[in-house]
Amino acid sequence: MNNEKLQIKLSILGTDFKLYIERSEEAYYRRAEREINKIHAKYCSKYSSVKDYNKLSSMTLLHFAVNLLYERDQSNNITESLLELDNLLKPYSKD
Numbered sequence: 620m621n622n623e624k625l626q627i628k629l630s631i632l633g634t635d636f637k638l639y640i641e642r643s644e645e646a647y648y649r650r651a652e653r654e655i656n657k658i659h660a661k662y663c664s665k666y667s668s669v670k671d672y673n674k675l676s677s678m679t680l681l682h683f684a685v686n687l688l689y690e691r692d693q694s695n696n697i698t699e700s701l702l703e704l705d706n707l708l709k710p711y712s713k714d
Contacts (some may be wrong), residue, residue, distance in 0.1 A: 623641075623642050624639045624641065624642070625638070625639070625642045625645060626638070626639050627640060627645060627648060627649075629648060629649075629652045630652065630656075631652055631655050631656065632655065632656065632659055632676055632679070652678055654683075655679060655683070658679050658682050658683070659675065659676065659679040660680055660681075662675050662678045663675055666678070678707070
């Protein structure tokens, strides 16, 4: 059974989390943990003069939010383009 619950421990920005997740989702959680910590480390390095940990954490959060919104917009644009193409091709279909 691949969707059984699994307890994992993640360490994100120095805070440990114990989570119960679907086994099939573990790779996503592990990848998210690595990506968040990696991007946060880049911001800490790039803005080493910023000593406010909350500000650096907020910059990390903003990074992921902007990327998520960008990806959603791109996905919506592709979907809209495919629907337009489908409408253009309907007169030529045999259905």
